[in-house]
Amino acid sequence: xTTVKSYVPILRWRPAEMLAFERLYPQDRExxxxxxxxxxxxxxxxxxxxxxxxxxxxxKFLRQLPDVGERLVKYCRENSMFLDVHLLDGDxxxxxxxxxxxxxSVVNLxxxxxxxxxxxxxxxxxxxxxxxxxxxAKIGDRGLCICIDNSHFKDTGLxxxxxxxxxxxxxxxxxxxxxxxxxxxxxxxxxxSVIEKFxxxxxxxxxxxxxxxxxxxxxxxxxxQKFETHQIDRNDWKLWQEIINSGKLKRNPTFSDYxxxxxxxxxxxxxxxxxxxxxxxxDEKWEIFRGEALNYVKKNGEKGPGYKQYLxxxxxxxxxxxxxxxxxxxGDSEINRIAKPNNEKTGNPQMWLSIGINHHLTxxxxxxxxLREK
Amino acid sequence: MNNIxxxxxxxxxxxxxxxxxxxxxxxxxxxxIEGEKLAILSTLVADYESREFPTVFPSxxxxxxxxxxxxxxKPTDLEQYIGSKGRVSEILSxxxxxxxxxxxxxxxxxxxxAKVLIQKPDQSTKEGxxxxxxxxxxxxxxxxxxxxxxxxxxxxxxxxxxxxxxxANNMQLTTFFRKEKTSYRISSRTHKNAxxxxxxxxxxxxxxxxxxxxxxxxxxxxxxxxDLIKLSVKENGPLLARDxxxxxxxxLIIERHLPKTYLDGATILTEKNNPIIGITIRYxxxxxxxxxxxxxxxxxxxxxxxxxxxxxxxxxxxKSGIEIDTKEREADELAKESILxxxxxxxxxxxxxxxxxxxxxxxNELAIHVAVVAGIIRYKxxxxxxxxxxxNDDAAKVRKFFPxxxxxxxxx
Numbered sequence: 022x023t024t025v026k027s028y029v030p031i032l033r034w035r036p037a038e039m040l041a042f043e044r045l046y047p048q049d050r051e052x053x054x055x056x057x058x059x060x061x062x063x064x065x066x067x068x069x070x071x072x073x074x075x076x077x078x079x080x081k082f083l084r085q086l087p088d089v090g091e092r093l094v095k096y097c098r099e100n101s102m103f104l105d106v107h108l109l110d111g112d113x114x115x116x117x118x119x120x121x122x123x124x125x126s127v128v129n130l131x132x133x134x135x136x137x138x139x140x141x142x143x144x145x146x147x148x149x150x151x152x153x154x155x156x157x158a159k160i161g162d163r164g165l166c167i168c169i170d171n172s173h174f175k176d177t178g179l180x181x182x183x184x185x186x187x188x189x190x191x192x193x194x195x196x197x198x199x200x201x202x203x204x205x206x207x208x209x210x211x212x213x214s215v216i217e218k219f220x221x222x223x224x225x226x227x228x229x230x231x232x233x234x235x236x237x238x239x240x241x242x243x244x245x246q247k248f249e250t251h252q253i254d255r256n257d258w259k260l261w262q263e264i265i266n267s268g269k270l271k272r273n274p275t276f277s278d279y280x281x282x283x284x285x286x287x288x289x290x291x292x293x294x295x296x297x298x299x300x301x302x303x304d305e306k307w308e309i310f311r312g313e314a315l316n317y318v319k320k321n322g323e324k325g326p327g328y329k330q331y332l333x334x335x336x337x338x339x340x341x342x343x344x345x346x347x348x349x350x351x352g353d354s355e356i357n358r359i360a361k362p363n364n365e366k367t368g369n370p371q372m373w374l375s376i377g378i379n380h381h382l383t384x385x386x387x388x389x390x391x392l393r394e395k
Numbered sequence: 396m397n398n399i400x401x402x403x404x405x406x407x408x409x410x411x412x413x414x415x416x417x418x419x420x421x422x423x424x425x426x427x428i429e430g431e432k433l434a435i436l437s438t439l440v441a442d443y444e445s446r447e448f449p450t451v452f453p454s455x456x457x458x459x460x461x462x463x464x465x466x467x468x469k470p471t472d473l474e475q476y477i478g479s480k481g482r483v484s485e486i487l488s489x490x491x492x493x494x495x496x497x498x499x500x501x502x503x504x505x506x507x508x509a510k511v512l513i514q515k516p517d518q519s520t521k522e523g524x525x526x527x528x529x530x531x532x533x534x535x536x537x538x539x540x541x542x543x544x545x546x547x548x549x550x551x552x553x554x555x556x557x558x559x560x561x562x563a564n565n566m567q568l569t570t571f572f573r574k575e576k577t578s579y580r581i582s583s584r585t586h587k588n589a590x591x592x593x594x595x596x597x598x599x600x601x602x603x604x605x606x607x608x609x610x611x612x613x614x615x616x617x618x619x620x621x622d623l624i625k626l627s628v629k630e631n632g633p634l635l636a637r638d639x640x641x642x643x644x645x646x647l648i649i650e651r652h653l654p655k656t657y658l659d660g661a662t663i664l665t666e667k668n669n670p671i672i673g674i675t676i677r678y679x680x681x682x683x684x685x686x687x688x689x690x691x692x693x694x695x696x697x698x699x700x701x702x703x704x705x706x707x708x709x710x711x712x713x714k715s716g717i718e719i720d721t722k723e724r725e726a727d728e729l730a731k732e733s734i735l736x737x738x739x740x741x742x743x744x745x746x747x748x749x750x751x752x753x754x755x756x757x758x759n760e761l762a763i764h765v766a767v768v769a770g771i772i773r774y775k776x777x778x779x780x781x782x783x784x785x786x787n788d789d790a791a792k793v794r795k796f797f798p799x800x801x802x803x804x805x806x807x
Contacts, residue, residue, distance in 0.1 A: 248749045248781055297748075312748055326747040333744035337752040 025230035026054040029277035034059045039096040041378035044351040052386040056103040063289040071292040090124025105141035115149035122157045141166040164196030203235035204284040206257040226272045236279030251309040297330035302381040303343045310334045328367040335360035352379035402443040476500035487583035524555035577705040586655035597673035609668040610644030615696040620733035627764035657709040660687040662694040681791040682770020689730035766791035
């Protein structure tokens with residue numbers, strides 16, 4: 022049976038995010054239903070000239086597409102998951118959607134599917150994508166997820182469009198999820214304004230699940246001073262708590278976030294000189310260890326500390342009171358391993374992103390479980 | 396016009412100045428009676444000043460520095476007239492006399508009259524003092540150098556002459572003017588007059604500090620300094636350090652630096668039994684105080700009983716560009732080693748990522764205040780933007796422990 026767990030993180034289809042999910046401890050993975058947002062991969066570039074493209078993004082995606090279903094199963098195992106393709110290029114979106122939905126299937130000894138992929142469809146989705154979503158919604162009990170983002174609320178006929186869509190496609194509302202994505206959650210967004218938005222969705226208690234998503238992590242760390250540690254409020258987490266504690270809703274939404282990523286995906290900057298920074302989620306804030314660009318060269322030609330900064334970050338993190346300990350998650354055990362005095366393997370930006378996301382997923386899954394127990 | 400008379404005395408002069416001030420405030424028509432009074436008084440004052448304060452040229456170095464200030468020149472700009480960077484530095488610090496070729500080049504190039512460049516005025520006369528920088532003398536007045544006497548009643552020359560002669564006579568400062576026994580780690584723009592005045596002031600204060608213990612050479616080493624700097628974590632660490640040093644026969648005097656100097660501290664080894672350390676707390680920061688103290692202690696440890704008796708130290712722990720000699724290098728090294736040993740630095744995270752957390756970890760390990768460690772980290776990285784919050788934190792201020800030194804008796 023397709024069920025939606027108590028935490029629905031949005032994970033982009035990239036190795037760092039997916040490995041972070043794969044490496045969750047089983048009890049934490051059990052508490053999560055990932056929302057996988059497919060994005061176009063970065064183009065392949067020349068080894069010696071990172072700005073020279075040797076395979077464009079679309080060609081690369083199409084080349085990898087046949088393996089996607091298998092990889093999805095490997096990463097997520099026997100979990101339900103949401104599958105969103107709205108960020109893929111329009112001309113391949115529907116076909117890629119169908120390809121992934123058809124290939125990612127696992128059955129048990131009795132030929133019963135053990136993996137449940139829930140297609141996601143925005144209220145503004147193109148017809149071809151809708152068609153694929155509806156087709157697969159009716160296979161088994163996987164159902165379908167309707168994603169409503171901030172811009173959709175401007176549509177005064179939103180409620181009717183949603184109701185008509187369900188009715189016209191003969192969908193069972195008990196197998197439809199409503200996913201409200203606020204996208205950027207800054208400190209100015211009020212509980213009242215969000216609750217008002219919810220009020221425009223009729224019969225909210227009848228849907229299979231009702232999820233509230235958004236993210237407060239900055240677009241990048243460029244505005245944070247290097248060689249400083251910074252704290253950023255988890256406004257998305259705070260807002261959700263205020264909403265469920267308000268007592269004004271018939272049904273409380275399930276928590277969803279963009280982990281330690283910005284809600285808007287802006288694509289790739291080829292040849293960008295990434296900084297050696299670490300993002301570590303704390304109970305109410307993100308702790309940011311802002312390093313210097315990995316390939317930084319001083320005016321006198323002297324090279325900066327480069328990847329070694331990761332060693333120093335790890336060694337400082339484990340001394341902090343907010344560090345949860347090596348046994349807390351796979352990510353935390355990795356930080357502890359890298360921090361060991363004799364270790365010289367620094368890791369790279371992708372690995373550290375994965376570490377950060379794995380820690381975040383673990384922490385939030387436990388935060389949400391803890392609230393449910395209360 | 397009845398009350399206007401020839402100015403014969405200092406009192407007449409001061410009264411005339413006051414009257415001029417009153418008249419100028421009314422902005423009188425030159426044709427009016429008040430306007431005529433103002434013109435006559437101005438003439439009389441000018442006449443008196445020319446008699447009492449005859450034109451005395453500034454010293455050659457002061458003339459060059461004045462021209463540099465006017466034209467916003469750097470020492471490197473003087474190389475075309477004087478020669479190498481080192482030669483310019485020697486001339487500006489007074490270690491070397493100008494040659495005839497330099498005089499000619501400076502007169503032609505910078506327009507400084509040769510008659511100024513070749514003369515050697517005696518600064519210890521009232522006339523010489525009259526040419527001291529006014530801002531400097533006002534600061535001295537404000538810091539209490541002249542006691543109850545003020546510039547309102549006395550001229551600069553009078554006040555300075557009294558300050559130097561009375562103090563020097565009282566203290567028999569024979570070494571004070573022995574420049575060959577003085578080490579200057581100072582900026583080329585520093586006014587040595589101001590350093591001399593500051594040093595006299597420190598000696599005055601040191602004289603009042605009663606210390607019954609005789610300093611034993613050899614007692615200060617890196618272990619002593621490391622123990623001392625651990626006091627930096629205490630709330631009133633600077634005061635505890637002063638008390639601790641007193642127990643070992645060392646006088647620690649706090650005296651703010653004067654304008655036209657960048658002085659952080661000095662070591663004065665003229666008193667046989669008790670070395671004196673003067674610290675200015677030029678920056679109200681713990682790192683400035685403790686590094687300076689360690690540097691001056693290093694002079695006491697390494698250079699006591701040798702040929703140099705006074706060490707002036709400016710711009711310590713800064714990207715200063717001041718050339719330093721072997722003794723200064725030794726003092727720097729010992730000071731750094733006492734705060735942050737190389738063995739710790741080489742394996743520290745702060746060497747790779749100078750973050751506040753890395754600084755704090757290092758401070759915890761060394762058991763000294765994080766602001767002191769942060770100061771050294773910035774210096775080692777040669778980046779003085781790092782760790783600003785720690786360095787400038789309110790909890791890392793020092794002047795509050797010495798309120799008598801940092802209060803002003805008059806406005807500058």
